[in-house]
Amino acid sequence: MTVAIQDLDFEALAAKQQVVQKGVPVKFIFAIFISAIWLVPFYYLIISVFKTTEEYSVNHPLSLPSGITPVFGNAVVAWQQAKMGAGLLNSMLYGVVGAGLAVFFAALASYGLSRIDFRRKNFWFMLIFAGTVFPFQMYLIPLFFGYQKLGILNSQLGMLLIYTAICIPFPVLVLRNYMNGLSREMDEAARMDGAKEFSVFWHIILPNCRGPMTATFLLQFTWIWNDLLFSTVLGNRTEVRSIMNALQVFQGSYSSTGPNVVLTATIIASVPSVLLFFLLRRHFMEGMRVSSI
Amino acid sequence: MMAATHLSADNNELLERISWSQIEANERRLQRRNFWVAFAFMSPAILLVTTFLLTPVVYNIFLSFTRWKKFKGLDEFAGTANYVKLVTNRLFADALYNTSLWVGASIIFPLVIGFGLAVFLRGVALERTFKSIIFLPRIFAPTAVGVIWFYVYAPDGVVNRFLSFFAGGEVDIGWLYQSDTVTPAIIATFVWQTVGLVMVLILLGLSAIPKDPLEAARIDGASSGQVFVRIILPLLLPTLLVVTILSVLAGFTVFDLLWIMGAANPELRTLSLAVFMYFEAFQKGSWAFGSSIAVVIGAVVLSVTWLQALLQHRVDKMIR
Numbered sequence: 001m002t003v004a005i006q007d008l009d010f011e012a013l014a015a016k017q018q019v020v021q022k023g024v025p026v027k028f029i030f031a032i033f034i035s036a037i038w039l040v041p042f043y044y045l046i047i048s049v050f051k052t053t054e055e056y057s058v059n060h061p062l063s064l065p066s067g068i069t070p071v072f073g074n075a076v077v078a079w080q081q082a083k084m085g086a087g088l089l090n091s092m093l094y095g096v097v098g099a100g101l102a103v104f105f106a107a108l109a110s111y112g113l114s115r116i117d118f119r120r121k122n123f124w125f126m127l128i129f130a131g132t133v134f135p136f137q138m139y140l141i142p143l144f145f146g147y148q149k150l151g152i153l154n155s156q157l158g159m160l161l162i163y164t165a166i167c168i169p170f171p172v173l174v175l176r177n178y179m180n181g182l183s184r185e186m187d188e189a190a191r192m193d194g195a196k197e198f199s200v201f202w203h204i205i206l207p208n209c210r211g212p213m214t215a216t217f218l219l220q221f222t223w224i225w226n227d228l229l230f231s232t233v234l235g236n237r238t239e240v241r242s243i244m245n246a247l248q249v250f251q252g253s254y255s256s257t258g259p260n261v262v263l264t265a266t267i268i269a270s271v272p273s274v275l276l277f278f279l280l281r282r283h284f285m286e287g288m289r290v291s292s293i
Numbered sequence: 294m295m296a297a298t299h300l301s302a303d304n305n306e307l308l309e310r311i312s313w314s315q316i317e318a319n320e321r322r323l324q325r326r327n328f329w330v331a332f333a334f335m336s337p338a339i340l341l342v343t344t345f346l347l348t349p350v351v352y353n354i355f356l357s358f359t360r361w362k363k364f365k366g367l368d369e370f371a372g373t374a375n376y377v378k379l380v381t382n383r384l385f386a387d388a389l390y391n392t393s394l395w396v397g398a399s400i401i402f403p404l405v406i407g408f409g410l411a412v413f414l415r416g417v418a419l420e421r422t423f424k425s426i427i428f429l430p431r432i433f434a435p436t437a438v439g440v441i442w443f444y445v446y447a448p449d450g451v452v453n454r455f456l457s458f459f460a461g462g463e464v465d466i467g468w469l470y471q472s473d474t475v476t477p478a479i480i481a482t483f484v485w486q487t488v489g490l491v492m493v494l495i496l497l498g499l500s501a502i503p504k505d506p507l508e509a510a511r512i513d514g515a516s517s518g519q520v521f522v523r524i525i526l527p528l529l530l531p532t533l534l535v536v537t538i539l540s541v542l543a544g545f546t547v548f549d550l551l552w553i554m555g556a557a558n559p560e561l562r563t564l565s566l567a568v569f570m571y572f573e574a575f576q577k578g579s580w581a582f583g584s585s586i587a588v589v590i591g592a593v594v595l596s597v598t599w600l601q602a603l604l605q606h607r608v609d610k611m612i613r
Contacts, residue, residue, distance in 0.1 A: 031417050034410070035426045038485070042429070044451055045441050061444075061451050105337040112334030118327040128338050131346040135546045135594045137570050137587040141356060141580055142349035165345035168338050197330050226434035228549040233575060244436040244549075251440050252556055259444045270437045277432045288490075289497060 045263055049074060053258035071264065077257055078250070078265035083238055087246035088272070090235075091225050093156065094163050094242060099220035101160075102167035103175075103213055109168070110175035111201045115187060125176065131169035139166075140233050147234055154237040162230055167220040171213075178212045179205060215287035218280060225273045243269045350591070357585035368581075375585035385586070387563035391476055395565060396544035400537055402484045407491030407536075411499065424496075428489030435486070439553030442482040443469065446554075467557075475558045479550055491536055498532030499525070530608050538601040545593055566590050 040062075048056060050065035052073070078084060113125055143162060144153065152158035187200045195203075206213075224242075231245040241249070247269045251262050277284055332339075360371035379385050414423050430438060445451045446468040457464040468478040502525060510520050548567045555561040555568070562572040566586060574583025 027413070027417050028419075031414060031419075031423045035423055038426050038429070040451065041441050041445055041485070044445060048444075061449070061454060105341065109335040109338035112331035116327050116331040116334070118324060118331050124331075124335055124339070127347075128335070128342050131342040133595065133598060134346070134350050135542075135567075135587070135590050137546065137567055138353045138591045139346060139349045140571075141574050141584045141587065142352040143345070144575070145580075146349070146352075161341070162345050165341040168342055169346075172338060197334075201334070226436065226549075228434075228436050228552065232552075233571075244434055247440060248436055248553060251443070251553065259447070262440060263444065266437045266440045270433050273434065274432050288493065 045267065048260045048263045049267060051260045053260055056258050056260040070260075074261045074264040075268065078261050078268060081257065081261075082246050082250035082265045083241070084243065084246060084265060084268055086239060087241055087243035087269070090156065090159075090240060091243040092272070094159055095221040095224045098160055098163035098224050099167055099217050101164045102220055103171050103217045105164070106168050106171035106216070107175050107206060107209060107213060108201070109172050110179050111205055113172075113176050114179035115184075115200075115205065116197070125172070128172050129169050131166065132173075136166075136229055140229075144233055154235055154240055156235075156240050159231070159235045159240060159242070162234060163224050163227075166230075167224065171216040171220065174212055174216050175209060178209060182208055211286065214280075215283050218276070218283050219287040222273050222276070353584045353587055353591075356581055357588045359581050361581060371581070375582050378582060379585055379589065384563050384569065387560075388566050388569035391564055392545060392566045394476055395480065395547060396541055398480045399483060399487070399544040399547075400540045402480070403487045403491040403540060404533070404536060406484065407488045408495055410488065411492045411495040424489075424492065427492060430486040431489045433486070435549035436553055438482060438486050439550045442479075442485075443554050443556075446478055469554055469557045470559075472558065472560050475555060475560075476564065479554045479564075482554065483547075483550060487540075494536055495529070495532060498529050502528045528612065530612070531605070534601065534604055534608060538597060541597050542594055545590055545597075 044061060047062070047065055050068050050071050051059070052070040055066065055070070109128060113121055139162075147153035147158050150158075152161070182205065186204050190200050190204055226244060227242065228244045228248060231242040232248070235241060236245065247265055250265055356368070357375055358371060358373070359368040360374060361368065410427060414420055417423065447453075448465040448467050448470075452468065453464045453466055456466075466474065468474045506524055507520060510524055515523070546567050547565055548571065551561075551564045551568050552571075555564045558564070562569055567590065570583050570586040570590065573579045573586060
């Protein structure tokens with residue numbers, strides 16, 4: 001298609017251009033407006049933490065605090081009453097060990113599913129993958145009974161077992177696809193040289209899977225850290241409570257402390273996973289890309 | 294030529310000497326060996342998944358057909374009694390109604406707003422900053438978000454202060470204390486938290502669309518509306534499908550946000566099927582009845598997943 005120069009209406013084009021340029025500030029202001037709405041709860045969260053309980057109850061919820069020192073008092077009260085030390089340690093244990101074991105077991109299974117030839121591969125893959133199909137509600141009652149019978153209800157071991165199991169299927173999906181894409185020449189050569197299967201896995205495949213393993217580990221760690229359901233049902237004793245469960249119990253306990261203290265506890269509970277996100281944003285985005293496809 | 298015939302004669306001799314059954318046996322032995330090696334690699338995953346996930350599902354289905362026999366401590370077969378009880382239960386109907394509301398709202402609002410923002414924020418100054426701000430709530434746990442908004446909605450909280458600023462008088466609505474406002478209020482929080490993720494997923498989908506057909510259509514004089522409906526939307530269909538299905542599944546299983554924010558509402562137990570199930574099983578101790586609710590949730594989730602697989606197949610075919 002060709003356009004004759006004389007057909008072009010330069011004035012109209014210029015006007016259009018102007019509209020476009022004028023449109024930007026309006027859009028920009030609207031974007032600021034939307035962001036402001038989005039940020040209000042965070043602003044409220046942060047200023048409330050710096051208020052004493054009395055200050056909080058008297059002043060407007062969005063008013064600036066008069067000082068910054070009350071935050072220390074709030075943190076101490078929250079830490080002691082919500083048993084946050086134990087909560088943070090427990091969640092760290094569940095998150096690091098649970099997600100770590102899950103990703104390692106998933107890598108092992110993916111190796112078997114992608115690098116070794118045997119029949120009915122699909123059956124075994126589907127068996128593992130079936131663990132993502134059912135809603136969590138279907139696990140709760142049998143697990144509660146089973147745990148009671150085994151004596152691991154309200155124990156750290158019990159929590160670790162369910163978190164590890166539940167975090168296996170998704171990494172298997174991701175890692176199996178990834179390993180299928182890796183060249184077979186390396187491991188064939190190693191096998192020719194007489195390497196054992198496990199050392200092929202350990203020395204050749206695993207080092208090549210660092211990227212997707214980190215991404216899936218972070219996703220599963222965050223999921224465990226944020227979980228409330230399993231912790232409420234299977235680990236509801238002060239000593240084994242995860243941090244989110246401790247926060248929930250603290251908020252619901254109608255203690256004498258005000259919202260300012262509960263909000264301080266909320267920040268303490270959120271800092272680790274939020275910090276992790278900002279430090280390793282690239283890996284999280286990779287994980288999200290992987291999980292949406 | 295000579296060499297070739299010589300070789301083939303040799304081969305024939307060789308072929309006669311090979312015993313095929315021997316080869317087959319070797320092949321089978323290798324397969325069997327490979328299977329056991331692979332199984333060794335898969336065994337931790339298989340063991341954990343079957344013990345802690347699949348067996349419970351089977352046992353849950355079994356439980357839903359039983360009734361707790363007092364004093365005997367035995368599960369007595371009860372046929373479909375639990376399901377009959379479900380159908381006639383007023384609370385179950387309420388929970389189902391609220392869950393449907395949830396699912397509908399959690400599809401429409403995040404999708405529309407997320408899509409709108411993804412398109413709107415393109416090319417705006419500080420685009421990345423704005424996107425990060427919209428995504429920010431997603432980094433927080435639903436429990437933390439629930440606690441923050443619990444106080445935002447308080448009678449003397451931020452929302453009511455805003456409203457009284459505009460209304461000119463004192464507003465003190467107990468958003469989370471009344472049955473008719475609690476679900477919309479929690480949905481608003483859910484939207485606030487999820488829109489960022491939906492927006493990012495849509496942006497990922499948009500960035501995967503090839504530029505050539507768009508250019509071609511524009512040069513041929515298509516309006517931007519036509520380009521959007523005829524080209525962008527069909528190519529974005531897989532992304533939209535994934536987002537929709539994720540919302541449906543999340544809507545049917547949502548627990549944390551409702552549990553935290555609904556705590557003040559007297560009708561907390563009917564806020565969703567997941568909460569209703571938790572109440573019946575772990576607060577009232579109606580295990581068999583609770584497990585039948587879990588089966589209903591499972592049936593819905595499975596059919597939605599199945600539907601997704603079906604639609605995905607269709608969409609993939611359509612695009613090709």
